[in-house]
Amino acid sequence: TEVRAEPELTDGFHLVIDALKLNGITNVYNVPGIPITDLGRMMQAEGMRVISFRHEQNAGNAAAIAGFLTQKPGVCLTVSAPGFLNGLTALANATTNCFPMILISGSSEREIVDLQQGDYEEMDQLAIAKPLCKAAFRVLHAQDIAIGVARAIRAAVSGRPGGVYLDLPAKLFSQVMDAEAGRKSLVKVIDPAPAQIPAPSAVKRAMDVLKAAKRPLIILGKGAAYAQADDAIRALIEKSGIPFLPMSMAKGILPDTHPQCAGAARSLVLKEADTVMLIGARLNWLLSHGKGKAWGEAPKKFIQIDIEPKEMDSNVEIAAPVVGDIGSCVSAFLGEIERGWTAPPSAWTDAVKAKRDENVAKMAPRLMNNRSPMDFHGALGALRTVIKERPDAILVNEGANTLDLARGIIDMYQPRKRLDVGTWGVMGIGMGFAIAAAIETGKPVLAVEGDSAFGFSGMEIETICRYNLPVCIVVFNNNGIYRGTDTNPAGTDPATTVFVANSRYDVMMQAFGGVGVNATTPDELKRAVDAAMDSGKPTLINAVIDPAAGSESGRIGNLNPQSVLKKK
Ligand code: ADP
Ligand code: MG
Numbered sequence: 001t002e003v004r005a006e007p008e009l010t011d012g013f014h015l016v017i018d019a020l021k022l023n024g025i026t027n028v029y030n031v032p033g034i035p036i037t038d039l040g041r042m043m044q045a046e047g048m049r050v051i052s053f054r055h056e057q058n059a060g061n062a063a064a065i066a067g068f069l070t071q072k073p074g075v076c077l078t079v080s081a082p083g084f085l086n087g088l089t090a091l092a093n094a095t096t097n098c099f100p101m102i103l104i105s106g107s108s109e110r111e112i113v114d115l116q117q118g119d120y121e122e123m124d125q126l127a128i129a130k131p132l133c134k135a136a137f138r139v140l141h142a143q144d145i146a147i148g149v150a151r152a153i154r155a156a157v158s159g160r161p162g163g164v165y166l167d168l169p170a171k172l173f174s175q176v177m178d179a180e181a182g183r184k185s186l187v188k189v190i191d192p193a194p195a196q197i198p199a200p201s202a203v204k205r206a207m208d209v210l211k212a213a214k215r216p217l218i219i220l221g222k223g224a225a226y227a228q229a230d231d232a233i234r235a236l237i238e239k240s241g242i243p244f245l246p247m248s249m250a251k252g253i254l255p256d257t258h259p260q261c262a263g264a265a266r267s268l269v270l271k272e273a274d275t276v277m278l279i280g281a282r283l284n285w286l287l288s289h290g291k292g293k294a295w296g297e298a299p300k301k302f303i304q305i306d307i308e309p310k311e312m313d314s315n316v317e318i319a320a321p322v323v324g325d326i327g328s329c330v331s332a333f334l335g336e337i338e339r340g341w342t343a344p345p346s347a348w349t350d351a352v353k354a355k356r357d358e359n360v361a362k363m364a365p366r367l368m369n370n371r372s373p374m375d376f377h378g379a380l381g382a383l384r385t386v387i388k389e390r391p392d393a394i395l396v397n398e399g400a401n402t403l404d405l406a407r408g409i410i411d412m413y414q415p416r417k418r419l420d421v422g423t424w425g426v427m428g429i430g431m432g433f434a435i436a437a438a439i440e441t442g443k444p445v446l447a448v449e450g451d452s453a454f455g456f457s458g459m460e461i462e463t464i465c466r467y468n469l470p471v472c473i474v475v476f477n478n479n480g481i482y483r484g485t486d487t488n489p490a491g492t493d494p495a496t497t498v499f500v501a502n503s504r505y506d507v508m509m510q511a512f513g514g515v516g517v518n519a520t521t522p523d524e525l526k527r528a529v530d531a532a533m534d535s536g537k538p539t540l541i542n543a544v545i546d547p548a549a550g551s552e553s554g555r556i557g558n559l560n561p562q563s564v565l566k567k568k
Pocket of ligand 2: 450451452476477478479480481482483
């Protein structure tokens with residue numbers, strides 16, 4: 001009898017793993033369940049880092065911010081139907097924010113789903129995902145897995161980055177094929193985000209506009225942070241002498257304490273500038289759409305650097321559109337500046353500096369109060385010092401007043417250290433962002449959370465403890481949404497915006513073996529955060545804030561529709 005060697009086989013599980021690993025994707029943010037439980041196990045067995053969460057939206061938010069921090073698509077892995085839908089919220093949010101991310105969801109049997117015969121977790125996931133992300137693909141055959149993964153990676157990171165959905169039906173994972181053919185099917189994505197060089201004529205047009213400016217301003221957005229062109233951006237700003245205004249997640253590309261930073265003179269520079277150069281920032285609601293009261297009466301010219309051509313003229317006329325990647329565009333401008341440039345009039349730069357110094361001085365005494373219960377300024381004054389002393393720590397921030405006030409008060413010193421609610425101003429990113437920030441960077445993370453915002457992802461403190469991550473969460477506990485003082489005028493139910501008074505979020509952390517601290521003064525708060533950052537132990541500090549402190553909706557109360565009838 002002759003002995004035949006069994007042909008070596010591979011299967012769908014292993015092809016997914018091999019395809020991701022070949023492309024340098026080694027971290028996966030996951031919630032296990034049918035049909036991807038074994039995939040997660042096998043990934044871990046193959047040396048990938050698989051972080052298992054308690055809810056898919058948080059795993060998805062983690063993947064999204066991993067993409068922002070690394071320029072590689074963050075990968076979230078979920079089960080079908082409800083798990084997929086939970087992850088989809090994060091995928092849509094990633095797309096809105098231009099973060100590269102891939103949501104991989106298992107799905108049910110095509111034949112049954114398409115005939116709507118009622119499969120386990122039946123849902124046409126591909127069709128549902130499509131309008132909410134940048135691209136969506138489904139793989140039906142094991143030999144196509146590598147191409148599917150390659151397309152997903154390229155779609156996520158090339159051009160304007162965004163979210164990609166990859167649908168992998170349950171049956172695919174156990175499909176087998178010859179191992180050698182499987183190896184040959186793998187695709188390494190070459191140059192996934194190719195440089196996009198701006199047209200010289202576009203750069204020239206923009207330089208002409210910039211040179212004619214009397215009161216120029218540069219606005220840096222989170223696209224500029226994402227681009228990792230930090231040295232070139234800094235050189236452009238310093239050599240041109242133009243004041244700059246960082247958007248929230250662009251804080252720290254240059255330090256907020258930089259002499260040219262106009263962060264503390266925001267109202268003035270938006271009103272008074274005659275020429276505004278946007279670098280990786282959109283003229284959306286966060287910049288009042290480039291018009292109206294916030295932008296003053298004086299006519300303005302806009303120069304916009306963006307990789308997405310359709311972004312131009314989205315809200316107002318762009319006098320000089322420059323389409324390309326920020327690294328290439330900023331280098332081109334630097335070259336022009338070095339060829340000849342006159343600094344902006346000192347009347348302008350001095351006025352910006354004077355306003356900024358005035359505002360900083362006005363704020364200073366409020367940040368030093370040691371009142372108990374704390375107000376926002378006292379508590380944030382303490383945290384401001386923490387970040388000043390530990391500039392490489394990552395700050396995650398969400399809430400209403402907790403967000404708006406922290407953004408203004410806590411100075412940032414390094415790029416991509418401030419992660420927050422982004423373009424949608426969405427609550428619920430906190431623990432997902434904090435976990436991925438710790439995993440991807442290895443740096444200590446300080447998450448400053450409103451008590452309401454924290455609730456959206458709070459169960460992930462178990463995940464933080466399980467993986468023993470260096471995350472310190474500070475819950476600004478003022479007993480409610482916006483404030484803790486509302487009353488119900490007509491019944492015994494609590495008012496719609498209040499929580500259980502004097503809750504102890506720190507005790508939750510202790511339940512999972514983490515450190516929990518109750519802090520009632522800024523001094524106590526500072527000591528507790530320092531201890532957490534020094535030890536690297538998962539910590540939650542319940543910061544007791546005056547329930548009457550803060551305002552409705554923080555700084556965006558104007559977005560609340562008003563009832564005419566309510567007004568007397
Ligand atoms: P912010 O909210 O901070 O103003 P936005 O998210 O609104 O920032 O804008 C970011 C912009 O940056 C988007 O229009 C996006 O197309 C652009 N962008 C992202 N990455 C790059 C890049 N590498 N090169 C050029 N533009 C980029
Ligand atoms: Mg609150």
